[in-house]
Amino acid sequence: RWFLCTAESMPLDREVSFVALDEGQLGADPERGHVFTDRILRARGRDETMILGSDSLRPVLRKLVPEAEIVTRPRFSTLSYAGAKKLSRLPKRSAIVAFSAEEVYAVAEALRRLRGGAAVVMGALSPRTRNAQVAMFQAGEVDYLVATDAIGMGLNLDVHHVAFASLNKFDGRRQRRLTVAEMAQIAGRAGRHQRDGTFGALVEEGPGAFTPEEIAAIEGHRVPPLEHLYWREGEPDLTSIDALIASLERKPDHIMLRAAPEATDLMVLKRLAAEDWVRDRVRSPRAVARLWAACGLPDFRKLGLDPHTRFVSRVFRHLSEARGHIPHTWFADEIARLDRVDGDVESIAGRIAAARSWAYIAHRADWLDDPAHWADRTRALEEKLSDALHASLTQRFVDKRTTVLLRQIGADASNLPVVIGAEGEVTVEDHPLGQLRGFHFEVSPDARAADKRMLLAAAEKGLAPELRRRAAALADAPNAALSRVGAEVHWQGSRVAHLDVTANPLRPAIRLCRTLDVLNPRERNAALARIAAWLDARIVADLPDLATLDALSRDAQAGSRVRALAGLLVQAGGLMPRRAAGALVEALDPDDRKLLRRAGIVIGTLDLFMPGLLKPRVAAARRALLNLGDGATEGASVLHRTAPGASLEHGYRPLGQQAVRIDLAERIARAAHDARKGRTPFTPDPALATSMGLTPDTLARLMAQLGFQGLRGRDGQPQRWVWKGLTPLAKPKPPPRDTSMGHAFAKLVALTDD
Template sequence: MSQFARSPITAVLGPTNTGKTHLAVERMCGHASGMIGFPLRLLAREIYDRVVRIKGEANVALVTGEEKIVPPNAKWFLCTAESMPLDREFAFVGLDEAQLGADPERGHVFTDRLLRARGFAETMILGSDSLKPMLRALVPDAEIIGRPRFSTLSYAGAKKLSRLAKRSAIVAFSVEEVYAVAETLRRLRGGTAVVMGALSPRTRNAQVEMFQSGEVDYLVATDAIGMGLNLDVHHVAFASLSKFDGRRQRRLTVAEMAQIAGRAGRHQRDGTFGALHEDGPNAFTPEEVLNIEAHRVKPLEKLFWREGEPDFASVDDIIASLEAKPAHEVLRAAPQAIDLAVLKRLADEQWVRDRVRSPFMVARLWAACGLPDFRKLGVDPHTRFVGRLFGHLSEGRGHVPHQWFADEIQRLDNMGGDVETLAGRIAAARSWAYIAHRLDWLEDPHHWAQRTRAIEEKLSDALHASLTQRFVDKRTTVLLRQIGANVSNLPVEIGPEGEVSVEEHVLGRLEGFRFTVDSAARAADKRMLLSAAEKRLAGELRKRGAALAQASDDELFLVPRRRPGPSIGLPATGARPSPGNIEWQGIEVAYLQSGPNLARPKIVLDRALDILD
């Protein structure tokens, strides 16, 4: 492999759309072996699929908390940062989005990889320009290489959802906000794809495919979109500019704004960004706009750190090492993460201390505490779950009981429920998938890994269908795509029973000159469907109007109208004829009213004919 830089350690820094990840994959594939750590499972999976196409499935591994595909002869590993196997040797090692070392929640993981993960031939650190002072302080031997953005990113101002152009991504910072924006886009634009970090790769890929293929023209996402996910997005709109970072609600930093906005415009195509609000706390300031457009980000002043190789001599020793202060001045002790919080709570239990009298068992306890809280239950409920898990791992043969595991995942094998229910089951399935991928936690881990994966895939398919049903109205999408088209070219069809459809999507029924919206349509859509159908039925209505105007007297019939029958409880006296209706081809087109005399009744056109010119 030809040398890329003078130093075996290089840091490739720059804004989004500079080809950093592509360069790292290219360099890795040029070596005999390699590994790259990514911030998201979704991104690791995306790059894994790309490398498989280059190197073949038998030679490539995917290692994340919930998913492990490790062929016996795998040489190239794509991992989440937390799951990088640092005990293995690789010719090439890469770390993506290394500036996340400044993140209070996960920063200590990225800082540890920045300091310890090395390839014996080449190491490549990828990240934002903000990382430069940290690299000079912590990795002075690294050669820093800057890369410019391939295309221009410019501010397009604030636009309401109703005025966003096609191929826009709207970024929100909570599940509730994502769903609210998606629901609004379904009503206004016929539908949207939804992408969140919590989605399984299968659901995410299915949602993205709807957007990439043009089935829907909009995408609503959490800030997971900023972590290198490659999408055909022309414009990024921010639904808000603040988020909850695990401790407090705060405004996004310029670096975070730029990371997300930079998803617009890929390769040589320019992109734009903006907000949904022109004023207030969710609007960009002029300074923020200038900094984002110029790719100027504030240099980082610290990274979070926690001991990456804790002392397993005893429970007290491991806690002490995990709470140790960093020696370097640019490093800060990481806030207490949930794994350490769980460890400290379990350490207060006497039964736990009785079972961790050797370094091996301390390490096993720490491994159990590393089970992520996928369900976001909080420290206390998660501690109880981990405690039960460790109870099984620390007794008998040290395996999770077959029956407990089987019963728990069987409860999850249920495809019913709404979006929130299915997403909750997938989160629970991820916990069991994590357990199944620990080779010494189950008697038959391969079997249970396959079983949990099958359930997650079924739930993912059900969630994709549920998301599509909830946030994509295909009938409305078809109509909206036809807006502005020549009426004579629109594929409006009227069936033998008067049913009106566009591309096989039923809009309603045309009875004479009166159009009635399909009763299955949502209440919020009826006005739009009525308006759209009337515009597109204008030609048919004019044709019927002309035929009525030219109709002979023999084609018109006077049909007596009947007054309402007697009320309940009154004797039936029979209905008496009243002034009649005038019908043409079985359609009521007018009715009679009293005129000057019996020989000259007044003819009143049915209101349905008001639609005619």
Template sequence: MPARHDQTLRAILGPTNTGKTHLAIERMCAHSSGVIGFPLRLLAREVYDRVVAIKGEKQVALVTGEERIVPPQARYVLCTAESMPIPDAEAGPGDPGDLPRDFAFAAIDEAQLGTDRERGHVFTDRMLRARGREETLILGSDTLRPIVEHLLPDAEIIGRPRFSTLRYAGQSKLSRLPPRSAIVAFSAEQVYALAEMLRRFKGGAAVVMGALSPSTRNAQVEMFQRGEVDYLVATDAIGMGLNMDVRHVAFADLYKFDGVRERRLTIPEMAQIAGRAGRHQTDGTFGTLALAGDDNPHFTDEEIERIEEHRFQWLDHLHWRNAELDFTDVNALIASLEVKSGDRLLRAAPTAIDLAVLKTLAEDPSIASTGGKKARTLWATCGLPDFRKVGANHHARLVRRVYGYIAEGGHVSQDWFASEVTRLDQVMGDIETLADRLAGIRTWAYIAQRKDWLKEPRRWQQRTREVEARLSDALHAALTQRFVDRRTAMLVKDIGAHGADALPVTVAEDGEVMVGPEPIGHLTGFTFKVDPTARHADKRLLLAAAERRLGEELSRRAKSLIDAPDTAFQLIEDPQLGLGVGWEGHLLAKLAPGRSLTEPALRTTRSLDRLSVPLRSALRTRLEGWLERQIDRHLGGLKDLAEAAADPQQPANVRALAAMLADAGGVLPRKKLAEPISHLDKEARSRLHRLRVRLGALDVFIATMLKPAAQHWRGVLQAVRDERSLPNLPAPGASMLEGSIDVEGARLAYRRLGQQWLRIDLADRIATTAHQSKDRSDAPPLDTTFATSLGLGEDATRRLMAEIGFVPDGDGWRWRGRRVHQPKQRRRKPRPQNAFAEALGALQPQKKAPEPRKKKRRRKRGGKSS
């Protein structure tokens, strides 16, 4: 094969992380002009940005199939291997032919890719024919050495050792992967699945695939480089020289589909990918990923040893395709493309997509007879990459249409071109949809780069760049939204932080809790609730963060409450926990049945369990003190009654009546106490009066129990004792209740009269007036004006007067008397007939029953008695 040796030609060979690409950049910048061909558009873009930083935008060009940035005075060109201009050669399918072909410096990167089935012939051709006037570098793996020695005998071969050590780290579970790890998979489905799992375990991962646009890929990598995520999931595209701060590479699989079959990776391929771990002087590790199931990837001992020691089998061939083409007609073109090299190390390249498309089109006789300039145009259109990966037959239809427009009218139809670009200009959809549209727009961007294919190439280049940028941004946003939870990623890092490295915690006025810049939930009282927008799988992590970081804030709140005035607390009813003592609407302690009605138990809620034991105890004491003061203030009369019932200095009948009344909450119908009241003497009545007990005609009650606050607290304590919800209490000060109401609430201080309820003190006032009228003929039993002012209806009035002891008599009322139930007295074994007697009997000492007297037996005297 022809090879020029009249200039400096060097082959820089070695494993990954040996600085080969960095050396090529330095050497190119030292010359007046230069060109470097790369295996990936992404890598070309990365190096372009580096050279622009050195030489400036006006002197640097970027040329790929879909993107061209070519300033008029550009002297340095960074391009893909297919777009690389070759001195003294015609433009190939991927080369528009509008670039200078004479450079002082030339380099081809990753030359060992000459073994690739699809693109290998391109790298072989560039290695043999791409030359600089002053210097040429061939960069690649050390496995390329015998090939270089055979094909380029005059080349100086320079080996470069790896800067850092690469070691095998074994198999790791996804949840145990160290930070700054890259996981390598070989299908988009597996990449997405792994990224989704990493989002749950580690807060997310960046995603890098060859199909991504440069801007999407750069945005994802930048997210990884900035440390927003500590994990990267990628295809084997990262093995092609992409420089990232990766310290560990985990293989999710060791098999890949190479376009023909599913096969195990070769050891050089494994080493190329594993070598991404460790950059410059930082050592790296590689291993495999343990996933669910038994079919997990495993390296053999030989593979591990050879990867660590960078010992690989020499390459024994490269793929080659003839570059001297015959354009007499399509069949002659195909024949020239399939010419054998005649060299044992240069094997005929497998049929690539461009040749497969050409053969498909050649089945049409009208195309097969094409020759000359049209044949060149046809071959150039066959070079349109199959970005959508639809296969030769389907892709040939698109190529045929593009060629038809160019061959007939000279340019692609702008209406068709515009409609296809507009169809793809949509940023709505899932990741797969956006990725498919991005692949589609890359096709039209490639067409737009051919100045001879469109009437207004600059306009359409700008248009396709804009659409690709929008789709790239949308895809980046979709990838980030689906596979990255910044909050979880931040918290995962924060778990291992201590002291000054820990992120600050802030609690806003509305209770929102922020750890660093990310919200994790709301603190209501002493209860932390996870942000409702968080995914279910992330809630445990957020709760752990709250447990770890909110202790100081909870302690501050507890100390503030211990010193707070009584007005800071209130009674509240929680739908789940029930009645209790609250603060700012948040339940702190639940009320439970205690020793008596006025001595309920207080049980702190679980929200206070996060406090230290001394703080929790002090806060409990504070709440108990508040509750006791409230009961003393509003139910003091009831407490006095309970104390009297337990006071041995009180007469037994007073103690018994006080015990019954205190247990009932200070209000009882008089008919239930008729028996004990009948046994009260003057002194006992005086003692009850001092206890504020009113012996009304209809009800016995403590007058202070009728105050609104007392009614409320009495209802609360009775609900707690009976373990039921708080009844709907009447409005404060209401004298009359109407209609269908809560019976339990009305019973607190109201007497039922049909469909109306009258407050017991007002009913007692009417009853007192009626009884006083019995001894006065000039006084009516009922003050009609007063009853009307209360709102008593006719039915309620009749019921009330009947309970008092009066019946209607014409337009007035007549006393009918009342029968007082007298219990029957039994001669033997007297038993208490009511609660009063039971209580009274319990208070009196029990007398021992006298022993029965023995009867004396008379002795019979002499025979029968008379």
């Protein structure tokens, strides 16, 4: 009952009651204009004919169709210039217009990063794909639409603002600036009915910016009147090929008409007319009509004139031989080849273009044996590919997670519908944000770098209630739920605090992770108190000697000398070179030493230490407390100098190429003193050093540090040693006196120097 079709496919041979032609001003389009002009002149309804279009068509229409009644319908809404806005500052419900596929894709990619994505509309898309993209925009799934000038025709959208990414386009022949009429046609997509709209550009200056004259013309709907329309003979002479070409090239005889530029169908016709086999087969008006119909096959693929001509030539070869039908096998093979949905946007779009060519062929009643079957088959294929293209465009240019977040954050961030799964997975409306481990939110690994900040911000707002619940659980957590990893405190396997070094390693400063900043002061203090209590309990359990030493440093009954030495040892983690506390050690009286021995402190010849701290398990706990890193192999008495833990802070004294555990070095020291008699030279028993794995060089270095001097013996005899005493500590030099004139006593100092 109704025919809704393009101007090219209007069934002019049918008598109908009513004919309407939309966008009549396209008669001035160099490429399709002659088709619209022909319909303006020849397409008539029995009862009524309506031509819709821009007011620019009025003067031409008066001349060509003087009997037409011209009725003006004013625009109910206002269209105004909103200035230039960067892509990142465009308002929601904006359409951005570009004039090449590459530019459309670039803008859509940018909007995906900035605003979660955009719908894409181009003339090259199939109607089904275009409608699906438009529906996504209309439904509010995305707030932006990027399109070519295809947006200016046949689409009524909920667009508030139209932004021009460029004001230049390639019209098939040259790069040129848009006409005011073209600008107005596109800008007019903003608003509609009684809602006002705005338009603008992405730049303020240069060729991409509007001039004041263009702005005034668009706002005032003052479009320059058309001076002519393009025309080509609508009922060409089909008596012969030459007559057909001549009639198509005939000049119009009306002042308001101009000969249309040579269209693709005419160019293909001329090329085929030059082929002898075509001339041989086309010898009747019916054959000419069939050839002209084949040349009218649209170039959906846009591969260029040569490939399109070869395709049309093959089609016509089949149409002009045997029964005049395209072979079933060729058609079926081509459809099967296109029946794939893999590949990128461009690949799928290319298959759709090819499928549309075959769909066109299938709708020619006399070109196939079973046109109805193949029309259904090509329709199903085009729909399948169109759906795949829509999905591919959406995947490439729409980040639904970002779109959802922006919409939710814009509405009310405090009500962000965050859902936390059993394993800590965080989602918003089924879109994954990341993983919540303890108090630490990890952004989903598939998130792009540009999106991570927004996802973190969304998580901070939406996860606040859950983090407070976890803070309460942390405050009541048993000791087993807390652990230490290096300088970090972990709760249930996730980091919650960092331990900063202080003068007293048993009292590190507890710094909660930034992820706990969302807590209020009371909640933070409760978490800090729980971690501090756990840390104290852990030190008592893992390092009882250090806990005893710490208590001794604060025991008022112990005496100042003992407290001072104990405090130094606490700061050093329970062991230190004797020279570092030389004055304090020398000042100790017998009672002080007895008290220190009861506390487990050894005052050795070279080092002060607590033997219990050198046991493997305790040594590992001590390393963790002091953040010392890797330590020695468990139970090792001697290490290579470059091995992990070969240093005094780990409890090993470096001696040349080896490092000896300090308690074993003290055993050798005591054995040496037991073996000597005063300052008489002696030969120590090498068995002890050998059993420990000390080399002769290491032993010699240790003996020298212990205050013994080696004596050169005869060849073949063991080395002898004599006690010389430890090297006394060097007294610090007094600072040099200032003899400059910079202070009151400078002259007096100078006199005393004389």
